[in-house]
Amino acid sequence: MPEQRALHEPFHQPARQREADRLGMIVFLASEAMLFGGLFAAAMALRLLHPVEYVAASGHLKLWLGTANTAILLTSSLMAAVAVEAARSGSPRLAGWSLGSAIILALLFLGIKGYEYLGEYREGLVPGLANAHFGTRTQQLFMNFYFVSTGLHGVHVMVGIGLLGVSALSRAAREDRAAVLIGNAALYWHLVDIIWLFLYPTLYLPGVS
Amino acid sequence: MIRLVLVSAALMLLLAVTVVAAHLPLGPAKPWIAYGIAFAKATLILWFFMEMRSEGATARLAMVAAGVWLLMMLTLTAADYLTRSWIGG
DSSP: OOOOSOOOTTOSSHHHHHHHHHHHHHHHHHHHHHHHHHHHHHHHHHHHHSHHHHHHHHTTSOHHHHHHHHHHHHHHHHHHHHHHHHHHTTOHHHHHHHHHHHHHHHHHHHHHHHHHHHHHHHTTOSTTSTTOOOSSHHHHHHHHHHHHHHHHHHHHHHHHHHHHHHHHHOHHHHHOTTOHHHHHHHHHHHHHHHHHHHHHHHHTGGGOO | OHHHHHHHHHHHHHHHHHHHHHHSOOTTHHHHHHHHHHHHHHHHIIIIISOGGGOOHHHHHHHHHHHHHHHHHHHHHHHHHHHGGGGTO
C-alpha cells in the first residue's frame, strides 16, 4: 500500500504517523464505549433487580423496527468499509458513492427511529409527558433508559452522518490513497454500529416470547 | 472487497439467528445467546471493518483495554446486585 500522504511534525516516518493517527481515534472510541458502558450497566442493574417486569416492559417495543434498523446500520457499516477500500485502491468515485449510500442508510435509520418514537408517544410510553402511563415503575425506568440510550445513540448517528458527509464532499479525502479522513470517519461509524448491536439485545430482544 | 461482502453476509446471518433464537423457548439461556451473538457481530466488525486484523499491537491493546474495563465495570456491578439477597437485604 503506497503511503502518499505528507509527513507532519513531529513524525519522521509515514508508518509511525499512521499508527499515531489510528491509535488516537481508537482511544477516543474506547472512551465512547465507556460512556455507553455506564448506560448498559444501569440497564443490567434494572434487569437483575426486576427480571420479570424488565422483560414485560421490553415487550412494548416494536421488535421488527429494531431488527430493520440493525440490518440498516450493518449495511451502512459495510458501505463505509467499502469506501475505505475504494479510496485506498484509487477509486474516488466508488468511495464517494459508498459514503453516499452509508449516509442514506443512516438517514433511513433515523427516520425509522423517529417513526418508532411517534408510536411510543401515541401509546403513552414517553416518560414525563401528560399522556404517559406505565404498568410498573420498572417499565417507567425501562422507558427512561430506552429514550436516554437510543437518544444518545441517535446523536452519535447524526455526528456520524456529519463525518461521513464531510468525507464524501471532500475531493482531497476521496483521492487520499491513505484514506486518513475516510478511514477515521468509518472507524467512528463502525463504533456507532457496534453500540447499536448491544442496544438491540438490551432493549428489543428480552420482550420476545 | 469480496471479503467485506462475505463478512456482511455473516453479520446478516447472525442477525437472523438472533431473531429466531429470541422466539425459541430457551429460558434463562436467552440473554446469554442474545449477547453472545451481539459479541460475535461486534468481533467481526472490529476485526474486519475496523481493520484490527492488520493493526499493530498498540492499537489492539487500546481496543482490548476498553473491553477489559467494561468487563470489570459490568462484572462488579452484577456481583453487587446478584449477591444482595444473600444477606437478606
